[in-house]
Amino acid sequence: MKKELIQLQHISKSFDGNMVLDDLNLTIHENSFVTLLGPSGCGKTTTLRIIGGFERPDEGKVIFDGQDITSLAPNKRQLNTVFQKYALFTHMDVAENIAFGLKIKNKPSNYIKDKIKYALKLVNLEGFEHRMPDSLSGGQQQRVAIARAIVNEPKVLLLDEPLGALDLKLRQDMQYELIRLKNELGITFIYVTHDQEEALTMSDHIVVMNQGYIQQEGSPEQIYNEPENAFVADFIGDSNILHATMVRDELVNILGTDFVCVDKGFGENNPVDVVIRPEDIELVPRGKGTLPGVVTNVIFKGVHYEMDVEAGGYEWLVHSTRLNEVGSEIDISVDPFNIQVMNKPESEDEKALSVEDA
Amino acid sequence: MFTNRKTSFVMSSPYLAWALIFIIVPIGMVFYYGLTDTTGAFTFENIASIAQPEHxxxxxxxxxxxxxSTLICFLLAYPLAxxxxxxxxxxxxxxxxxxILPMWMNFLLRTLSWVTLLENRGVLNSILGALHLPQLYIINTPAAIVVGMVYDxxxxxxxxxxxxxxxxxxxxINAAQDLGANKLQTLWHVILPLSLPGILSGVxxxxxxxxxxxxxSTMMGGSKILLIGNVIEQEFTLTYNWHLGSGLSLVLMVFIVINMVVSMISDQGED
Incomplete structure (x- = not known):
């Protein structure tokens, strides 16, 4: 296990009586790419701003490298931030922007010069030293913002939805750039986004948040394949989330039909939630599968067809490369490994976080 | 909607007419009077009279x-703003x-109330006297004029x-702090330069x-201290020498134009 670098302990924060974070605990390990993922208002940006020092938590502690930095001013912290709207200094050119932090720290001018050159090379903006920020595209401005942060050699780089304002193609390119940067610099990245694809592509570790609570933490594979509750399942990718009954270990009744699964320990005849990813559903000829249904809608998506299938009184979302025309009478079949069984929310508190209210 | 040149000319004509009658023509008249003598002959004498010691x-x-007063206004206004x-x-x-509230009152009235406050037997000195503090004899001095200018x-x-x-x-501002700047450094390196356009128009x-x-200056200076504005006013209202008054106005205009050009150049230097 890597060294623990940042610990958030029992952090609570409210704005004007609105609880944004409630008793949040989070550990961030050295040299990892951690993404805080969630819908707007889930508290992810507030969490980042607390780490950066721009907000002070009402309760709880921020531990950085073993030291309590909860009330330390932002300019005294060994981390740097890339802001959502870049926040470049528009009265300075690119080189002056990048040099800002180093000049404040009174570094020698030769050192600053070398650093500017190095940083611009790292973000592929060589020769842009004397351009003004207003004359740059969004993607270029974002690169300057990254360069301006990393020349200070922070232990942690905080990124607040840095790709949010870019168009799709540029966003995808920048995702790869950020992964490359992280590997070259060997520092910790804490990344905030509401884009689940961004999170899955770049992160080592994803923290899914909703309404001030951490819903689930884990590797991208864990989050996608084994969502712990309906919110996570629904937020990460498309999915079919169904009310079901656990008949016994390895057998679950979905919409009146028994499906074989691999999950155990949910008791007998207990109500559960079941998530099945659309790409995990196979459409087989009538009589060969588990649940009979009819295709009601087909959309061609390029890589696959997106089909709606009416079966057992539920409209299933199915992704497949094989086309079944509208009106086809087929059976639904699911591999036992691809049925993810989850506990129903028990307390009122948890219920508030379920997908219906999200 | 108003892309048509003809339409836009028709729409703007009232304003063009207004500008012509109330701005262009009066300025033209100042130039005419300033550059002629009583016989109507061309002369630079009115302008040259600025060299006279009293002018x-x-x-x-x-x-x-x-x-x-500009400096004092800036030092008072910047922290507040x-x-x-x-x-x-x-x-x-x-x-x-x-x-903005004080601006609802006529500015002559506001200045007059300062006279009442600062008079040698005025409100301020009554209070100072009651507190056994030294009296402040400031009225009819340049300092009183500055007080009036700053307040107005x-x-x-x-x-x-x-x-x-x-x-x-x-x-x-968060970014500056994030990069290690303390409050004073943030103010000096980021906030002050970014607010330069406001500083220039305020100045x-x-x-x-x-x-x-x-x-x-008439009210606070008790007609004893003459500023260039008072000299010009007197040429128009007392001695009826419109030519000399206009000539001095032209000189004053040069200083105003210099001020505005400096502002514009500094503003463009920002881009």
């Missing part, structure tokens, strides 16, 4: 007092209204400063009326 003395005193803008207090509008023109400094400071994104809006005023 040049009045001009330099006016420039000096205008610079001092900064607090208003950064704390987003203006959202309720109360403080902004408080700043302070809102014109605050508002442009507030506007330009409020436009600065919080994230930019212009205080300096020019201070430079040209004659009402404030």
């Amino acid at each position: 040049s003395k009045a001009l330099w005193l006016a420039i000096e007092l205008a610079l001092i 900064l607090i208003l803008a950064r704390n987003k207090m203006s959202s309720d509008g109360i403080l902004t209204t408080l700043i 023109f302070l809102p014109f400094m605050i508002l442009p400063l507030y506007n330009s400071l409020a436009k600065i994104d919080d994230a930019v 212009t809006m205080v300096f020019i009326p201070s430079l040209t005023t004659f009402a404030i």
Whole structure:
């Protein structure tokens, strides 16, 4: 296990009586790419701003490298931030922007010069030293913002939805750039986004948040394949989330039909939630599968067809490369490994976080 | 909608006519009177008369007092505008209204009330006397004129400063702190340069009326201290020498144009 670098302990924060974070605990390990993922208002940006020092938590502690930095001013912290709207200094050119932090720290001018050159090379903006920020595209401005942060050699780089304002193609390119940067610099990245694809592509570790609570933490594979509750399942990718009954270990009744699964320990005849990813559903000829249904809608998506299938009184979302025309009478079949069984929310508190209210 | 040249000309013609009658023609008349003598012959004498000691003395005193009051206005207004803008207090509008409120009263009345306050047997000295403190004999001095200028023109400094400071994104200030700058360094390296357009328009809006005023200096200076504005006023209202008055106005205009050109150049240097 890597060294623990940042610990958030029992952090609570409210704005004007609105609880944004409630008793949040989070550990961030050295040299990892951690993404805080969630819908707007889930508290992810507030969490980042607390780490950066721009907000002070009402309760709880921020531990950085073993030291309590909860009330330390932002300019005294060994981390740097890339802001959502870049926040470049528009009265300075690119080189002056990048040099800002180093000049404040009174570094020698030769050192600053070398650093500017190095940083611009790292973000592929060589020769842009004397351009003004207003004359740059969004993607270029974002690169300057990254360069301006990393020349200070922070232990942690905080990124607040840095790709949010870019168009799709540029966003995808920048995702790869950020992964490359992280590997070259060997520092910790804490990344905030509401884009689940961004999170899955770049992160080592994803923290899914909703309404001030951490819903689930884990590797991208864990989050996608084994969502712990309906919110996570629904937020990460498309999915079919169904009310079901656990008949016994390895057998679950979905919409009146028994499906074989691999999950155990949910008791007998207990109500559960079941998530099945659309790409995990196979459409087989009538009589060969588990649940009979009819295709009601087909959309061609390029890589696959997106089909709606009416079966057992539920409209299933199915992704497949094989086309079944509208009106086809087929059976639904699911591999036992691809049925993810989850506990129903028990307390009122948890219920508030379920997908219906999200 | 108004892309058609003809339509846009028709739509703007009332304003063009207004500008012609009330701006262009009067300026033309000032130039005409300033560059002619009583017989109507062309002359530079009216302008050259600025070299006369009583005229040049009045001009330099006016420039000096205008610079001092502009500086004082700036030093008073900047912290206030900064607090208003950064704390987003203006959202309720109360403080902004408080700043603008004095402007609802006629400025002659406001200046006159300062005379009452600062008079040798005025309100201020009564209070100081009651407290057994030394008396303040400030009325009819250049200092009193500066007090009047600062009080009358302070809102014109605050508002442009507030506007330009409020436009600065919080994230930019956060970024400066994030990069290690303390509050003072953030103010000096980021906030001050980013608010330069507001500073320039505030300075212009205080300096020019201070430079040209004659009402404030008449009231606060007790007609004993002559600024260039008083000299010009007297040429028009006492000696009826419109030619000399216009000539001196042209000289004053040069200083105003210099001020505005400097502002514009500094502003463009920012881009």
